[in-house]
Amino acid sequence: MKLLTLNFLTCAIKTCKSAPSSFPLHPRDASLEVIETDLNLPFLKNILPRLMWDELRVITSELGLPDLPPTPPTREDLVVAAEDAAVEGEESEEEASQTAKDLHRVLLETTVKEGKLVCGNCGHEYKVLEGVPNFLLPGHLV
Amino acid sequence: MPDYLVRLVQMHESFRQAELQALADVVEVPIEFVKYEDESPFCIVRLPSDASAKAVISRSLLSQGIYELWGQGATYDALHKSVKEISNAKWAQYDSVPFRFTLDCFRGTRDNAEQREIIDSFSYLGFKGPIRMREADASFKVFEEYGGKAAGPKYAYLGRFVAASGRDAKTTYDLKKRHYISTTSMDAELALVTANMALAAPGKLFYDPFMGTGGFPIACAHFGAVVCGSDIDGRSIRGTGGSARRGQTDKFDVQDNFKQYGLESRYLGAFVSDLTNTPFRLLQHSNSASRGGYLDGIVCDPPYGIREGLKVLGSRDKLNEQERATHEGRYKDPGYIPPRKPYSFTAIQDDILAFAVATLVENGRLSMWMPTANDEDVELIIPTHPCLDIVSVCVQPFNKWSRRLLTYRRRAESEIPEGALESIKKEYEQGVRADELNDFRRKYFEGFKEFERLRQEPSTDDTNNKADDSKGVSGRWRENSGAN
Ligand SMILES: C[S@@+](CC[C@H](N)C(=O)[O-])C[C@H]1O[C@@H](n2cnc3c(N)ncnc32)[C@H](O)[C@@H]1O
Ligand SMILES: [Zn+2]
Numbered sequence: 095m096k097l098l099t100l101n102f103l104t105c106a107i108k109t110c111k112s113a114p115s116s117f118p119l120h121p122r123d124a125s126l127e128v129i130e131t132d133l134n135l136p137f138l139k140n141i142l143p144r145l146m147w148d149e150l151r152v153i154t155s156e157l158g159l160p161d162l163p164p165t166p167p168t169r170e171d172l173v174v175a176a177e178d179a180a181v182e183g184e185e186s187e188e189e190a191s192q193t194a195k196d197l198h199r200v201l202l203e204t205t206v207k208e209g210k211l212v213c214g215n216c217g218h219e220y221k222v223l224e225g226v227p228n229f230l231l232p233g234h235l236v
Numbered sequence: 237m238p239d240y241l242v243r244l245v246q247m248h249e250s251f252r253q254a255e256l257q258a259l260a261d262v263v264e265v266p267i268e269f270v271k272y273e274d275e276s277p278f279c280i281v282r283l284p285s286d287a288s289a290k291a292v293i294s295r296s297l298l299s300q301g302i303y304e305l306w307g308q309g310a311t312y313d314a315l316h317k318s319v320k321e322i323s324n325a326k327w328a329q330y331d332s333v334p335f336r337f338t339l340d341c342f343r344g345t346r347d348n349a350e351q352r353e354i355i356d357s358f359s360y361l362g363f364k365g366p367i368r369m370r371e372a373d374a375s376f377k378v379f380e381e382y383g384g385k386a387a388g389p390k391y392a393y394l395g396r397f398v399a400a401s402g403r404d405a406k407t408t409y410d411l412k413k414r415h416y417i418s419t420t421s422m423d424a425e426l427a428l429v430t431a432n433m434a435l436a437a438p439g440k441l442f443y444d445p446f447m448g449t450g451g452f453p454i455a456c457a458h459f460g461a462v463v464c465g466s467d468i469d470g471r472s473i474r475g476t477g478g479s480a481r482r483g484q485t486d487k488f489d490v491q492d493n494f495k496q497y498g499l500e501s502r503y504l505g506a507f508v509s510d511l512t513n514t515p516f517r518l519l520q521h522s523n524s525a526s527r528g529g530y531l532d533g534i535v536c537d538p539p540y541g542i543r544e545g546l547k548v549l550g551s552r553d554k555l556n557e558q559e560r561a562t563h564e565g566r567y568k569d570p571g572y573i574p575p576r577k578p579y580s581f582t583a584i585q586d587d588i589l590a591f592a593v594a595t596l597v598e599n600g601r602l603s604m605w606m607p608t609a610n611d612e613d614v615e616l617i618i619p620t621h622p623c624l625d626i627v628s629v630c631v632q633p634f635n636k637w638s639r640r641l642l643t644y645r646r647r648a649e650s651e652i653p654e655g656a657l658e659s660i661k662k663e664y665e666q667g668v669r670a671d672e673l674n675d676f677r678r679k680y681f682e683g684f685k686e687f688e689r690l691r692q693e694p695s696t697d698d699t700n701n702k703a704d705d706s707k708g709v710s711g712r713w714r715e716n717s718g719a720n
Contacts, residue, residue, distance in 0.1 A: 095505035099464060102530060103507075106515040117517055131501035136439030137462050144530040144597075202462075205505065220515075225491075226473055229466075229509035230574045232567030234560040236513060236550040 095225050098201040100153055101145055105213035106220075106229040115214040118149040121157055122219070124209030133190050133198045139169050141201075154200060162200070167193045237282040239270060239305040240289050241395045243340065243379065245298050245403070248429070249274040251641065252298045254628035255432050256281065258643075262435045263291040277342055278379060278393060280305060290399035295459060297403055297428050303377060303395025312357065315392045319358070323394075330396075333365045333373040344382030344389060354378060358394070402428075405458060408497070411451075415496045416475055416488035418449045422537055422605070426632070426641075430535050431455040433628065433643045434603040440532035445511045445591070448472050450490040452535040457494065457502040461533070464504035465490070466514075468547065468576075473506045512548045512579070512587055518594035529597040529646065537605040538588060540581045547576035548584075582619070589621040589644070596646035601627065607639040622656035623647050 105116040147166040154162055172194040190198075211220040211227055218235065221228050244252050253272050256279070260267035268282035283289045286304065293302040306326070307319030337355045339346060346354065355378070365373075375397035384390030409424035411417050422430070430452060436442055438460030444452045447465030449472060457463050467473055475489030494503040509515055519529055539546040555563070566572050585606065592602040602624065608617075610633070618629060624644040631640050 095507065099504050099507070102517055103515045104517045106509060106513045108513065111518060119515075129500075134439075134462065134501065137441075140439040140532075141441060141462075141530075144528070202501075202504075223470075224474055225505060226470065227507040227515075228470060229507055229513070229515040230468070230470075231510075231513055231549055232572065233551055233555060233563035233575045234567075236574075 095206050095222065095227060096202055097153070097204045097206065098141070100206075100211075101150055101201075103211070103227075103229075105215060105218060106231055107213070107216060107218060107235055110213055110215045110218075113215040116216070117146070117214075118153055119211040119220065120214055121153065121206060122210045122212050124157060124222070125207045126157065127205050127207045128199070128203050129205055130203055133195065134202070135172065135188060135190050135194060138172055138190075138194055138197055138201075142166065142169060142172070142197075150200075159200060159204065160196075162196075167197070172197070237266075237268065237284050240281050240283055240398065241303045241305045241308075241379070241393050242279040242281055242293065243300045243303065244277045244279055245300065246277045246342070248298055248426070248630075248632065251429055251433075251630040251632075252279070254630055254643070255296060255298050255429055256292065257628070258433050258435060259292045259295050262295070262432075262437050263288065265292060267292065275383075276381060278381060278391075280308075286398050293399050293401050295432060296401040297406060297425055297432065299401045300403060301400045302398045303393075304398055306376070306394040306396055308391070308393045310391055312354075312392065315394060316357070316360075319394050320360075326396075327361050327363075330374045331362055331364055334368040334371075335363055335365050335374040335376065336367060336369055336372040337376045337378075339378050339380070341380045341389070342382060344380055346380075409454065409458065415492050416449050416490070417451075418472060420537070420539075421449050422451050424451070424455070427451045427455040428458065430603050430605070430641060431459050431461075433630075433641060434533040434535050434601040436461040436533055436535075441530065442533040442535060443531050443595075444536050445509075445514070445534070445588070446536045446538050447490070447506060448537075449475075450493050450506075452537070453490075453503070454493055454497065454499065456533065456535060457499040458497070460502070462502045462504060464506060466507045466509045468508065468510045468549075470508040473508060510549045511584065511591060514591060516591075516595055518591075529595050529600060531595045532597055532600050534588075534592050534596065534600075534602045535604075536588065538581075538584055540607050546579055546581060546584060548579040549574055550577045551575045552577045582617075585619045586621075589619055589624060592644065593621055593623040593646065598646055598648040600646045602642075602644040602646070604642050604644075605639055606642055607637060609637050618642060623652050 100118055100121070103119055104111055105119065110116040145166065147162075151162050151164070154160070172191055174189040174191050205225060206222050206227075207225050209222050211222065212218070242256065253269065257267060260283075265284060265288040269279070270282055271278075271280040283292065289302045289304075293299060306323040307315050307321075309315035309318050337358070339351050339354060358376075358378075377395050377397060379393040379395065380389035381391045382389050405428050406425045409428065411421055411424055431442075434442070434456070436456035436459040440461045442453065442456040442461040442463045444450075444463070444465040447453055447467050450465060453463035453465045465473075473490050475487055475492070490506060491500070491503070494500045507515070551559075563575075567574075585604070588602070588604055596602065618626065619642075620626065621644075623646065625647055627643040627645050629640055629642055631638050
């Protein structure tokens with residue numbers, strides 16, 4: 095499971111959802127794997143304003159990944175400024191900036207292979223097995 | 237805007253126009269339907285340019301291609317007259333380029349001599365370029381439509397080829413050649429059509445809450461979307477259960493399917509979960525802008541019966557203290573299986589709608605399949621929600637039952653009538669609509685049981701039919717909708 099997914103996931107227990115501390119889930123004993131993939135600039139641009147940035151930083155710091163900037167980059171920050179990149183008169187493809195590359199690495203190349211995701215509100219642990227987290231709730235928690 | 241002739245396939249009729257409209261929406265091109273009939277594979281649309289015609293058609297599954305319309309008529313005399321009227325200004329442009337001229341007879345045939353004669357009858361176009369059957373610069377086609385009382389065609393068109401459709405994908409993604417499938421996998425063609433209806437496209441994020449072996453997410457990824465999915469059955473995702481294909485007992489998983497098509501870079505991954513207890517963060521309500529929706533599209537074929545195993549987490553009866561304690565003590569054991577209970581099909585549909593409202597971006601889409609028995613009373617029930625517009629309802633009929641593809645658009649906050657949510661809730665609580673609803677539900681289930689009986693092997697466990705119909709999060713919003 096790619097790290098971006100963690101920006102959308104909270105605790106599955108209904109009564110936890112309204113508690114701010116149920117998001118983000120905290121990775122514990124996580125083994126990570128980096129799988130290189132093509133950079134997808136249109137996707138990064140689209141998803142950027144939807145990210146919960148502070149919560150993303152919490153996760154990267156808990157996983158010991160390089161720090162992300164304290165404030166979210168803008169869409170403009172994701173591309174190399176036009177005058178540097180484009181040859182005069184030519185319609186060139188936009189070029190991804192270092193910021194975009196860093197974001198791509200964290201969100202779309204870093205995956206959680208094994209470990210647990212823990213709710214900050216109720217402490218429930220969700221296991222990750224072979225890259226697939228399991229959010230099924232036991233009988234007493236439904 | 238010029239007129240274009242779309243050569244449709246003559247199947248899945250009720251999906252065709254909706255698909256073209258969706259594809260025009262994806263590329264943000266205005267499309268106007270001049271002529272469309274379910275009985276005909278020829279459809280005339282108005283589009284701004286060749287470039288937009290190409291953009292629209294190149295993703296289409298239910299057409300073969302698009303042509304600039306050069307003329308039409310019920311007889312060849314009428315066709316020639318129309319060609320001379322509509323297109324004579326364009327002839328000169330093609331008078332010396334390599335070209336080809338062919339015939340497409342729908343439900344009819346012409347022998348070689350007849351074909352030559354027809355093509356020769358257009359010699360007044362004055363094309364002097366070399367004839368090339370391959371890589372011609374310009375391709376012209378005469379389309380004949382048969383089916384009238386007369387022996388000859390009842391209608392004919394002349395078109396200049398602009399672009400081919402994306403129907404090849406049907407072959408590329410054919411289930412017969414897919415690594416890992418299950419008995420409930422949707423065929424590739426309709427999975428791709430579903431992705432089109434939901435406007436899957438580069439840059440977007442799509443999700444399937446009932447992903448099974450991943451057919452819908454794969455289709456969305458084909459069109460460029462980044463995708464993820466989940467299923468209550470972890471074995472279907474991790475693939476410890478073998479494949480539905482005979483003789484495949486090795487380990488196959490959804491990830492391998494993405495690999496097979498070179499789409500891994502667009503696959504975020506999957507998780508195991510029950511839609512009614514989703515881990516996704518939900519829009520709490522409009523008060524906090526930062527907690528807006530984040531999914532561009534949701535595509536799914538929800539489970540609807542015994543074979544698909546419509547179950548949700550929970551126990552049929554409320555657990556007593558002792559049972560709770562047992563679960564609490566055991567749930568970390570390796571062999572622990574969370575209890576599940578049967579659930580109603582209508583309730584899960586309502587839950588899907590409510591989930592879509594809570595996770596889609598404004599104008600994001602939900603495309604969801606729904607089976608129905610072919611019964612007049614049953615036909616009418618389309619689940620609705622005040623925050624969703626119905627974009628299209630397409631029907632795939634079978635003998636005794638049919639299934640529909642329902643496509644919804646998430647309304648913007650400003651489009652949701654003030655108090656709509658509250659007043660519907662109140663009506664429901666006061667029981668104004670409840671009886672009426674119950675009657676529909678009862679009929680629905682009568683039809684539905686019949687449908688199940690037709691579709692299934694003899695049922696093994698009758699208690700499974702006793703579904704809990706009371707728990708739909710948005711059951712109160714269901715209404716008898718006449719949409720079609
Ligand atoms: C009709 S199948 C979908 C098949 C899928 N489109 C494919 O290509 O393989 C329905 C799926 O829903 C899953 N399911 C059943 N109940 C569920 C629930 N409450 N929450 C999530 N998934 C569920 C089943 O395990 C099954 O895989
Ligand atoms: Zn929790």
